[in-house]
Amino acid sequence: MTSLVLVERRDGVQWITINRAERRNAINEEVIRLLGEGIDAAVADRACRAIVLTGAGDKAFCAGGDLQKNADGNPFGVDYSRPQHYMVELFKRIQNCTLPIIARVNGHALAGGFGLLCACDMAVAADDIRIGAPESRIGMTPMTILPHMLRVIPARRLQEICITGEQFTAQEALDWGIVNYVVPRAQLDEKLDWLLARVTSASPTAVRLGKQTFNAIRDLSLRDALEYSQTMFAAMASTEDAQEGRASFVDKRAPHYTGR
Structure with a gap:
């Protein structure tokens, strides 16, 4: 069975890839668990210098929680026997991670995927992607990802994003400070390698x-x-x-x- 998350070490960098291209790399509880394990393994290894978080394929970085009828795991489910939602548990692991985490935004980043993007330390994005928090379109608001969004996005802009649910472009994300670099898709990995070389050369x-x-x-x-x-x-x-x-x-x- 193919893993929902791929973990690969490349020259001292831990690559963690959400491997659900057919689901637009939507996340569920198992994906979250595997992402956390990949981050923990990188932190435990002194030879690892950085983490790259990305999605499989070229359509989506991550489309958020899996809302399909036949999805495994319910992103809106609440287990009252647990003190916190599994998505919050992952965000805390990211917050406590002592390695730089760079988002390779190879496709659309929506809802929880937008939250993952904001939780990373840096981001390089392809210029043809879309980003957004469409929760208001289904009667929700992006509660669990809001803490990280507040730390990255200006308050008035964030209110507009959350209330309207409208998507925006990679260039707008760059202008608002959500991503560090936007490049043509063909140059995405070249720019990422350039950034990784600078990051991994530091102490x-x-x-x-x-x-x-x-x-x-x-x-x-x-x-x-x-x-x-x-x-x-x-x-x-x-x-x-x-x-x-x-x-x-x-x-x-x-x-x-x-x-x-």
């Missing part, structure tokens, strides 16, 4: 601690953020990577980071 320790600090101080007051950041700065300065970075600068040579 793994600096990236891990930097991500932790970035995510933490967004939820703090200015006073608490300043206190937290200076503590993390002291911790980072004592790492082997920081010492190597300073030494390579003085010696005018390329650094050799160990990730420690």
Whole structure:
């Protein structure tokens, strides 16, 4: 049986692909579980430097929850014996992930797929895709993905997106800061490789601690953020990577980071 999620290591980068092209890479509980396992495996391996999240085929990055009548798993179902929805569990794993997660947006990103895009740290998108949160068209609102959307999209623009349910273009996503780069589809992987080369050449320790600090101080007051950041700065300065970075600068040579 073909896995619903493909996990592949490519030159220190963990590629995680939602493998349901025939369903526009729609997600259900099993897909969410496998995505989480792929992320956890990457974080546990010190040799891994980044994660790429994408979808199979060229039609959809992810079309959100699987709403077909014969779908496995109900994205709107609530199990009151569990403290949180499985989608929220995945978002928390993404939030706590210490590796950079880059969305390779190879197709439409809708509803929960839009949420996954916003949850990633960076995104490269093909120029012919559409993005949107169409939940209002079926009597819902994008509750579970809203926290990540609020951190990426300006408030007034987000209200319009959520209330109207209208889709928008990759160029508009770039203009609003939702994606980092938009390129012709034929150049998508070339641009992604360019970004990955820049990301993976950085100190793994600096990236891990930097991500932790970035995510933490967004939820703090200015006073608490300043206190937290200076503590993390002291911790980072004592790492082997920081010492190597300073030494390579003085010696005018390329650094050799160990990730420690």
